[in-house]
Amino acid sequence: MKILTPPIKIQGKKSKLAEWILSFIPSDFVNNKIYIEPFVGSGVVGFNLNPKKAIFADINPHIIRFYKDLQKDIITPNIVKNFLISEGEKLKIKGADYYYEVRERFNKEPSSLDFIFLNRASFNGVIRFNKRGNFNVPFCKNKDRFSKAYITKIYNQINWLYFRIKNNDWIFLNEDFREVLKKADKNNLVYLDPPYIARHCDYFNKWNDKDEQDLFNLILTKKFYFILSSWQKNSYRENPYLFKYFEKNFKIHTRKHFYIVKGKKEKSIYEAVIMNR
Ligand SMILES: C[S@@+](CC[C@H](N)C(=O)[O-])C[C@H]1O[C@@H](n2cnc3c(N)ncnc32)[C@H](O)[C@@H]1O
Known part of the structure; x- marks a missing residue:
């Protein structure tokens, strides 16, 4: 699948990993389940998947306003x-x-x-x-x-x-992931890409132990199917949360990913996707 790049740029966007992430989504899920993406950001995963029905959400009001304005023709x-x-x-x-x-x-x-x-x-x-x-x-x-x-x-x-946006039945919500996931059940397929803990942090992009714990409790107790992006290790350390929260309960796939820092130095990280099916 050729991945197309959506208009909004954001740190942590999954352009290079989208094809790999999408390969874990069975095609019958796309037709039979309502897709939910609570940390939509640039939307490169969900917008390329192109589900008929979906909820896209983010805590950042500016990102959601942009998509809603396109939907309502406030901007074209x-x-x-x-x-x-x-x-x-x-x-x-x-x-x-x-x-x-x-x-x-x-x-x-x-x-x-x-x-x-x-x-x-x-x-x-x-x-x-x-x-x-x-x-x-x-x-x-x-x-x-x-x-x-x-x-x-x-x-x-x-x-x-x-x-x-015009040809599908998509809803955009400016909500915290806890609110969004309250609406999810076994009829939903949820792709989760939260900020990586202790890596990015700002006003709309805080992510701490409590968030990680709340997310873990939700994916453990609610019945929806999910795919969660995370990381396994880089040259310096391993992700302790991967083992603490996810390893015992879910399937984990990992893949080495190279990225460029400040336009020149190449670094690598093992990316992970965690899923419950
Ligand atoms: C790693 S980025 C997602 C990137 C996206 N998957 C992409 O490929 O562009 C994380 C997103 O989560 C949003 N976010 C952070 N905390 C949140 C929360 N508590 N609830 C919902 N969204 C949140 C941020 O605004 C950001 O857009």
């Missing part, structure tokens, strides 16, 4: 394209100052258009918020960020997602 691929052309021109003239002007505007009054502008012009395409919930990622330092080719690429990514 063309609206985004025209916005990026005009804002890209201003960025070209004013440089970093303009990026920070948009960032301030977004933090006062968040909108999906400013969100995609910041997401695609920020350093390393990460989404990070300070203690007050303000977006605080610096500029990528490229005044020409929104070249014609780059805008076309973003347009195509949004267009692909837009048609999937």
